[in-house]
Structures are given as structure tokens and as C-alpha cells.
Amino acid sequence: MERTGIAAAPGIAIGRAIVKKEENMEIVRRSLEPNQISLEVERFKDCVQQAILELAELKEITEKKVGEEEAKIFEAQQLFLQDPEFVGAIENMIEAEHINAEAATQSVRDQFLAIFESMENEYMRERSADLRDVSQRILRHLLSITQNETAVVDGPQILVVHDLTPSDTAKLDLSITRGFATDIGGRTSHSAIMARTMGIPAVVGLSNVTEEVSDGDLIIVDGSTGNIHIRPEPVVLQEYEDKLRDFQLRQETLAKLIHQSTMTRDGRHVELAANIGNPSDAESAISHGAEAIGLFRTEFLYMGRDDFPSEEEQFASYKSVLETMGNKPVIIRTLDIGGDKELPYLNLPEELNPFLGYRAIRLCLDQTELFKTQLRALLRSSAYGNLRIMYPMIATLDELRKANQVLSEVKQELVDKNISFNHEVQVGIMIEVPAAALVADQLAKHVDFFSIGTNDLIQYTMAADRMNPQVSYLYDPFNPSLLRLIQMVIIAAHREGKWVGMCGEMAGEKLAIPILLGLGLDEFSMGASSILQARHLIKQLDSQKMAKIAEHVLTLSSGQEIKDYIQQEVMR
């Protein structure tokens, strides 16, 4: 039997099921005699104390098994149990309404849950899971429920649960638990994040998997596709055992590539970089083998707030990424906002065609103070690492000239104030508007580099909205028209001695990499988790041979033909 849920953590796990259904606690509201009340409060306090001790123990276990950061959740949960507004409210309720501690706990918990869940904030909604977890813990003590002893199963186990609470996670025995499957949850739920941190395959959101599986059933979890197989046929089992072996071999091979440079078989070096959206992503980029940051999106600084970020705040973010990366290059893109990514405090009118509207560099060249603040923060941070500045959405040479004009004004200001910065900081542009690709030869004279932003370039070239499934057949990076544009851009830049990167999703695509290498692309920037696979592939390719392959690709007339050709000629 096969079920599909949400792929939460990649990898394959095969094992016997341990099923843990949601604990169903019957809470009965009882009235107390006046002389029972103080005893009931004492009983409640005892249970809270026991729960606090348990959490301290869980914290210690998690610190050892998973990490200090992950263990902090139990510290937060302990604070819940010491919270006068929570514990105090329950005690007051027992005293005021003369009811049992179980009913009071449930009632106060529900009041807080209602507040937490009404808040427009993902963080708060996640905290409601913690509140449920600690309340459950108190209730278990009040009701004297000992947690179900887990069934005895030999060999590797797959945990099948309604939802994995932080307490469940801490108790996982990683020497026998190979993966897990849950009824509820999404890619960003606690259970999914923990699975990725611990590196165990997981599928979440399977709705009623705890009903369909019994203890001891053989289960296959494919955390890369989101499929699970319950009591699989021998053929299916064989298939997955092979896949698991391949996967393990592959992981071992890839891990060896982390600190290697990206060299083709014939000795051409290309740079493999990571796209990041937050300063904290920089470390993970390094641990995934990134040689650079090819795109640092700065929008996070501006989103989810009521006013513009200050120069100091921006400076601190840019500096922290540059310092984390040491001497490795970091391309920071100036603000790419407007249109669909709206900022309430900018007061922009709603537009009919946001993707063709007032956004990115268009907005920055109009609201120059906003732009200058960011450029000042960027230039100041350039003293702390290898910064490269990139403008998004440039469509004409005139726009590029204006942006460079603003930049030189800001540089002059800093010089006047004796503030140090790197005077040689590289400046480049995103090539994502077809108009820019068509005049790349002119633009190349005024930049240090190009970075091709395929996500937008495809939709603008094909006139196909990337969010509209009805025209998704047009949204294909392998379209000959797109490849020709890319070729034009690379040739134009190289003629001027400038380098060209790519920061769209295409740069990490297995079938696209040989073509891009053949066309002469110098830098590939992608999600950090794709880097090692790309390095593995590039090390096996010969750049001279790929140049011939690319030449032939450009004579083909459809995306499908091109993909088939690469599959056949390169991927065999």
C-alpha cells in the first residue's frame, strides 16, 4: 500500500513500524468540596514540579543527542511551567470555581491557545505546539498516565505518530529509529525541521497513517518524494533496498567534495555559489561546500515590519554575512521589492501587472534616499570581506548609468566623511529582462559582471506567468529562445573581459549544467543543498566537449528535444 504526504527530510528509511496514536485523555470536570481545595492545589503543584524535572532531563538528553540550539525548546517549556499567569491562573481557577486540576488546566490552556493561534505570526502559532506539549505533560501526571511502553520490535524502526512533539523527538533513539511518518504537519513544522537537523528521512502530513499501520509492519519512508509504502511487495522492497544503498554511497561520495574546488575534467574552474535570503544561511552555505554567495536577497530586511530598516541595521546584516564568508565573494542584491512583494509602509498603489510594474531598480532610482541608505550600508560593509554589489531588473543602459551615478555619489560622501570602504568593489547587474540581454554588449562595458536571473528571464521571454499552471508548458528553461539569450549574454560579457554567473533555479538543474558549462558560464549559484551534486557532476564533465554539445543544442528546436539529447549524450 502506498501513501503520499509531504516530503519533510530527504533520504530513504526501511524498518518496522512503532505506532504511537494520539493520547486520548478523557477530562472530566468535577466539583470539589471546600475542604478538598487546598489539597487539589497542592496536588497540582506537585505535578508541575515533576513536569519541570522531566523537562530538565529532556533538555540534557537533547543537548547531547541533537544540539544545544534544539534543546532550548525545553528551557522555554520550563518557563511556561513557571509562568505565574499560566500556572497561577490554573490555581486560581481551582480555588475560585472549586473544580479539579485537570479541568482547570484544560480550560486555561484553551484560553491561551485561542490567543496564540489568533496571532498573525508563524512563531506564535508554533509556540501553541509547545503549550499543548507542556499541558499534556501536566495532565499525564494529574491523571497518573504512564506513557505507553513502546512495542518491542527487532531491528531498524520507523516511528509512526500523529505528530512528533519536541518531547517525542528528544526521546528518539537514533541507533534504531531510521525515519518517521506523521499524520499532521508541514515542511516547516517542528517535526520536519528536527528531522532535517538530525538527518533522518521523514514524511509528514499523511492524514491517517497511524490508523493504517500496526506495530511491526514493514514500512518504507521515502523522504525525498514524500511517499511511504506500508507492507510493501517484495519487488518494491528490493527496489528501495537498492535505492537506499545507492543513496548512502552517493552521500559518502558527495561529503568528500565539500572542501574541493569545482574543476572540470580538463581543468577549467567554475565557481559554485549559494543563494541565501538571511544572514544566518551563510554558515549552512559553507557547510554545503559553497565557494561564494552568488545571491544574497536583501528583502528580508524590509519585510514584516512597519518602517524602513536603518542603515546601521542593514550594515550589521551585510557585515555578518561577509565576515562569515571570510575572503569568499558575496554578491548582495539591492532591494528587489514592489509589485507582488509589497511593503505596507511604502504605500504603493495596487497594480494591474505587478511583474511589469514599479519594482526593484525602477523604484530605487525614483526613491533615491531609500537606495542611498542601502548603498551606504553596503559600501561600509565592504571593508569587512569580499563584497560585490548587484542591481536587479536593469532593462536599459540609462538605468544602469543612473544607478552607478547614485553609487558614485554615495562613495564621494563616504570619502568626504573619511569612512573606509573597498574602492574597488565589483558592481554587476542581474540579467532578467530580455531587453537587457539584447543589449548585453553595451551593458557589459559598464559592469564587472552579469548574473542571469532565469526565474524572471523565462517568464518575461516566454510571456508566461510562472505561477499560472495553465501556461506552465511555456515556462521551460530549456526553451531554445532562452538558451540563445543566455548565449548572447555570455558572449557579450566575455568580449569585454567580464564574467557571467547565473542565480536562477536553472543553475542547479542537472540537465542544464552541461549546456551552461558549454556556453561558458563562469559561476553557478543555487540553493545550498544542490551544490555538492552540481560539483560531483561538473567534475566529470569536459568543458571542451560540453562546448560542442552546447553548439549542437542551439540547433535543436524544442525544450524536449534538448533535454532528450543531453540525457542521451551526457547523462548515460
Next chain:
Amino acid sequence: MLTKTITIKNPSGLHARPATAFVQKASAYPCNVNLIKGSKKINGKSIMGLMTLAAKQGEELILEVDGPEEEVALDELTKVLEAEHL
């Protein structure tokens, strides 16, 4: 009773770690600790209170302390609220 108006400087607001740090510190003093945002007043020793206050970067809060050791508490708690990184 002492009060002080404070602007939140931490980019992530008074969430998670800063809130935990504040409650832990506040609980160590014998005086009462309250935080006021607009018309909302919460117990500064309550993590849930702080979380429901949801104070963001740039927002102004009034810190109110009342009772024994209120002066030290005011100083020390101000430091937690004004810290940019915790």
C-alpha cells in the same frame, strides 16, 4: 514605583530568546515587574504575557517596577530590552 520608556532594538523583537532572557531576569527580583504597550499591560515574569504582547523592533514599551530592589531591577531589565543581540 519606577517607570521607564524603552524602544525595542532587537531585530526579531521581543520574541523567543530575548523574551526568555527577560522573564528569567525579571523572575529573579522580588519586586513586581510589568510591561505596558499601548493599552495592554502584562506581568513581566510571565513568558506567555510577553509572547502575547508581541513587541516588535522599534516599538516603545513602558517598563514598570514596584517593590523591593526596584532600582536594580529597572537598570538590569532595561539592558535586556535595549540589547540588540541576545
